[in-house]
Amino acid sequence: MSEHTLASWNDGPTRQSILDFVAAADDLPVEQRVAVFDNDGTLWCEKPSYTQLLFMLGELHRAVAADATVGERSEYRALLDDDKAKQAELGLPAIAMALVELCAGITAAEFERRVLAFFESARHPTLDVPLKQLRYQPMLELVDLLREHDFSVFIVTGGGTEFVRAISNDFYGVAPERVVGSMIGYEVQRDDQDRPHPIRTKTMFGEVDEGDAKVSNLQMGLGRRPIFAAGNTPGDASMMEYARTSDGPTLALLVDHDDADREFAYEGKAASFDSAGSFVDAGRDLGWTIASMRDDWSQIFPAS
Amino acid sequence: MSEHTLASWNDGPTRQSILDFVAAADDLPVEQRVAVFDNDGTLWCEKPSYTQLLFMLGELHRAVAADATVGERSEYRALLDDDKAKQAELGLPAIAMALVELCAGITAAEFERRVLAFFESARHPTLDVPLKQLRYQPMLELVDLLREHDFSVFIVTGGGTEFVRAISNDFYGVAPERVVGSMIGYEVQRDDQDRPHPIRTKTMFGEVDEGDAKVSNLQMGLGRRPIFAAGNTPGDASMMEYARTSDGPTLALLVDHDDADREFAYEGKAASFDSAGSFVDAGRDLGWTIASMRDDWSQIFPAS
Numbered sequence: 001m002s003e004h005t006l007a008s009w010n011d012g013p014t015r016q017s018i019l020d021f022v023a024a025a026d027d028l029p030v031e032q033r034v035a036v037f038d039n040d041g042t043l044w045c046e047k048p049s050y051t052q053l054l055f056m057l058g059e060l061h062r063a064v065a066a067d068a069t070v071g072e073r074s075e076y077r078a079l080l081d082d083d084k085a086k087q088a089e090l091g092l093p094a095i096a097m098a099l100v101e102l103c104a105g106i107t108a109a110e111f112e113r114r115v116l117a118f119f120e121s122a123r124h125p126t127l128d129v130p131l132k133q134l135r136y137q138p139m140l141e142l143v144d145l146l147r148e149h150d151f152s153v154f155i156v157t158g159g160g161t162e163f164v165r166a167i168s169n170d171f172y173g174v175a176p177e178r179v180v181g182s183m184i185g186y187e188v189q190r191d192d193q194d195r196p197h198p199i200r201t202k203t204m205f206g207e208v209d210e211g212d213a214k215v216s217n218l219q220m221g222l223g224r225r226p227i228f229a230a231g232n233t234p235g236d237a238s239m240m241e242y243a244r245t246s247d248g249p250t251l252a253l254l255v256d257h258d259d260a261d262r263e264f265a266y267e268g269k270a271a272s273f274d275s276a277g278s279f280v281d282a283g284r285d286l287g288w289t290i291a292s293m294r295d296d297w298s299q300i301f302p303a304s
Numbered sequence: 305m306s307e308h309t310l311a312s313w314n315d316g317p318t319r320q321s322i323l324d325f326v327a328a329a330d331d332l333p334v335e336q337r338v339a340v341f342d343n344d345g346t347l348w349c350e351k352p353s354y355t356q357l358l359f360m361l362g363e364l365h366r367a368v369a370a371d372a373t374v375g376e377r378s379e380y381r382a383l384l385d386d387d388k389a390k391q392a393e394l395g396l397p398a399i400a401m402a403l404v405e406l407c408a409g410i411t412a413a414e415f416e417r418r419v420l421a422f423f424e425s426a427r428h429p430t431l432d433v434p435l436k437q438l439r440y441q442p443m444l445e446l447v448d449l450l451r452e453h454d455f456s457v458f459i460v461t462g463g464g465t466e467f468v469r470a471i472s473n474d475f476y477g478v479a480p481e482r483v484v485g486s487m488i489g490y491e492v493q494r495d496d497q498d499r500p501h502p503i504r505t506k507t508m509f510g511e512v513d514e515g516d517a518k519v520s521n522l523q524m525g526l527g528r529r530p531i532f533a534a535g536n537t538p539g540d541a542s543m544m545e546y547a548r549t550s551d552g553p554t555l556a557l558l559v560d561h562d563d564a565d566r567e568f569a570y571e572g573k574a575a576s577f578d579s580a581g582s583f584v585d586a587g588r589d590l591g592w593t594i595a596s597m598r599d600d601w602s603q604i605f606p607a608s
Contacts, residue, residue, distance in 0.1 A: 031473065108523050108527075108529070109529065152479070154481070161524075161527070162527065165527040169335065175456070176526065176527030176528055177458070177481050177482055177525065177526040177527060177528065178481055179527065183524055185520075185524075186519075186520035186523050186524055187520065188516035188519050188520055188542065191549075194545075195545050195546070195548065195549050196516060196519050196542045196545055196546050196549075197519075197546070197549065198519050198520050198523040198546075205510065205524060206509065206510075212492035212500060215490075215492045215500050215501075215502050216489075216490035216491065216492055216502050219412050219490050219502040220465075220487055220489075220490060220509060221481070221525065222480065222481040223412075223465070223466065223469040223480030223481060223483065224480055224481065225412070225413065238492065238500045241498075241499050241500055242499065242500050242501070242502075244499065245495075245499050245500075245501065
């Protein structure tokens with residue numbers, strides 16, 4: 001282990017439990033060393049709103065600039081007017097699927113080009129830094145450590161699979177086929193030379209990648225069973241518990257957003273746990289390792 | 305290039321077109337060097353019947369031994385009686401989905417265990433060799449050559465994704481997440497400790513991975529556009545044409561089963577090509593490279 005191992009993690013039981021886990025995993029066959037990470041709020045900042053929502057708002061403004069009537073649709077109107085009451089009434093799923101339609105009919109390659117163009121210039125709305133600066137430095141170090149111990153590292157995100165794939169290699173060193181998320185269906189259309197292209201549709205292929213769907217989607221998409229899983233909301237709980245079904249060493253790591261000064265303080269609701277208490281408490285009771293951003297991380301974001 | 309490069313390929317235009325292609329690809333960014341292979345009939349022998357069908361017949365015999373009434377179902381009866389007329393009447397899709405039900409309700413891990421147990425003892429029905437001996441030696445050398453040139457290698461199979469994943473690393477050095485095929489849906493069930501497990505269902509998730517579905521499935525499963533594709537039937541044609549949509553060097557390689565003495569002589573039907581002629585002729589007209597097993601391969605199977 002290099003002297004820079006988990007350099008942004010403070011000494012203490014959390015850091016130690018990670019070190020103990022990777023040391024124990026050294027005894028496993030390499031193909032069993034499988035680590036999965038949620039993305040939003042686990043590998044990068046998800047507040048005040050999902051990065052993907054910022055991208056889609058950009059697509060919406062572009063569409064409205066080209067044709068003002070587009071903005072008449074109620075889901076779009078609620079966003080353009082920043083009408084929180086209307087947004088709540090319509091619900092995030094309906095709004096998200098309306099936004100998905102903005103990219104229906106384009107090729108996978110064109111969608112990737114648009115996402116990369118967005119990341120080229122976009123900045124975080126309150127922290128005012130490029131979005132790549134919103135990755136969590138301690139989590140990047142954890143990914144590095146796992147790779148040093150011959151883990152294969154995957155991303156299992158509630159966000160759009162193709163959105164994350166566009167930057168997964170650059171941001172995390174994770175190849176596109178190692179990203180599983182909420183997937184838009186494709187249809188094949190032929191060009192004027194009769195050659196086939198995959199075209200984005202406006203419908204989901206399978207379920208939104210949250211909760212139990214994270215378990216089935218990671219099996220279908222990756223064919224691996226993780227022994228390490230990191231997440232930050234109840235939507236990650238099934239995946240984290242699934243990682244703990246192996247007989248050998250396992251680790252479920254919960255990122256606790258308890259640092260209002262350096263990031264954002266919030267906690268996911270624990271409804272899926274039948275618990276009146278907090279999600280962090282529920283995870284601790286299950287035997288998960290809690291990474292407190294306030295106490296365990298000496299640094300949140302990478303040096304610019 | 306080592307002196308063993310494509311050692312089982314005879315000198316000639318086919319071997320040379322492969323060498324020219326990989327040399328040209330050296331100028332591309334590594335992330336664009338993406339190669340996809342069909343499996344049945346392209347990487348291993350698919351005659352006289354698909355390997356997966358042999359596995360499923362074993363599952364059927366096991367189920368009938370445990371409960372004879374299982375064999376009363378018409379799809380199973382037609383197989384157990386080797387009743388070709390009845391099989392043709394029912395159709396392969398219906399028979400395949402009936403067989404899929406034999407593995408419904410088990411975990412992904414248990415399915416993998418059964419597949420590996422099958423490969424441990426199964427032998428080819430006419431060639432009488434272990435199934436690993438049915439890989440095509442020239443194609444293994446081609447995979448090696450592509451990797452030497454920093455290609456990422458994927459399998460896009462009409463067969464069951466999980467069936468191929470169970471042996472893809474051992475047989476081809478291809479990790480499970482790099483295999484896309486016909487996918488069975490999963491549901492999540494909880495064990496007595498309330499921990500989630502992915503359980504096989506009896507229904508398909510998405511389409512059978514043939515024809516245009518190979519293009520959309522490889523996009524959804526892998527997020528890559530290939531510049532090299534190899535196949536052997538019209539079900540591979542869309543994927544092969546898709547690989548040729550890049551502006552840079554591309555290669556579509558068709559394995560022509562024209563060697564009745566050393567393997568099996570047969571040709572896929574070309575219905576999807578609106579061609580009265582042969583599929584091989586249609587591919588040649590499109591500009592594909594044809595690998596004749598008889599003329600281009602000095603050796604078919606690996607030395608045992």
